[in-house]
Amino acid sequence: MVKVGVIGVGYLGQHHARIYSELKGVELVGVADIDEKRVSEIAKKYSCRAYTNYYELLKEVEAVSIVVPTVHHYAVAIDAINENIDILVEKPITSTIDEAEILIREADKKNLILQVGHLERFNSALMELSKKVKNPIFIESQRISPFLGRGIDVDVVVDLMVHD
Known part of the structure; x- marks a missing residue:
């Protein structure tokens, strides 16, 4: 049983907690947030x-999801690395x-997992598009979604370009 935790339980962090609570072989030990x-x-809600x-x-986990504002990723992740904890950030x-x-x-020095959650590459619409478009010459796309007010601690290029 892998003992995991979630640091940051805003919108996305709550999804991490829910998924961990449903996974076999995983014990959601706890969640952390300043709120x-x-x-x-x-x-x-998740009995942790x-x-x-x-x-x-x-001090209680083997792996952790870091789901705090981007400006805090480094500080939280380096603390986790110093505690020899695998990370999904x-x-x-x-x-x-x-x-x-x-x-x-x-x-790498500590042979720890450091995984970045680039989830949009698993978006079903994008996966289907990649099956249909084999050798594009030019692609134009627009991101159309409501502004939720999160992810504004870094500029839009840093936050979204990894997707688009």
Whole structure:
């Protein structure tokens, strides 16, 4: 049984917690968030512990999802690496290339998993499109979705270009 935790239980972090709670061979040990009310609600919903200090959660798990605002990815991930914890971090990996390179290097040194959640590549619409369009010469696309107010801690290119 792999002991996992989720750091950040906003919109996407709640999905991570739900999925971990449903996976066989996985124990969702706890969730961490600075919002005490939210983290308590999510912990109760998935029968795990609530932490307002993610350092405490890191002491209890083997793997962690990092689903905090991008500007905090580096700090949280380097703390997890220092505790020898495997990581799934939401995209983008960090705010800067330098920070990303440090995380990759440090995880490699310790033979840890550092996986970035590039989920759009598994979007069913994009997967179907790739079956139909074999050798495109030119593609124009538009992202049409409501503005949800999240992911604004980094510019739109850093946040969305990995998808589009």
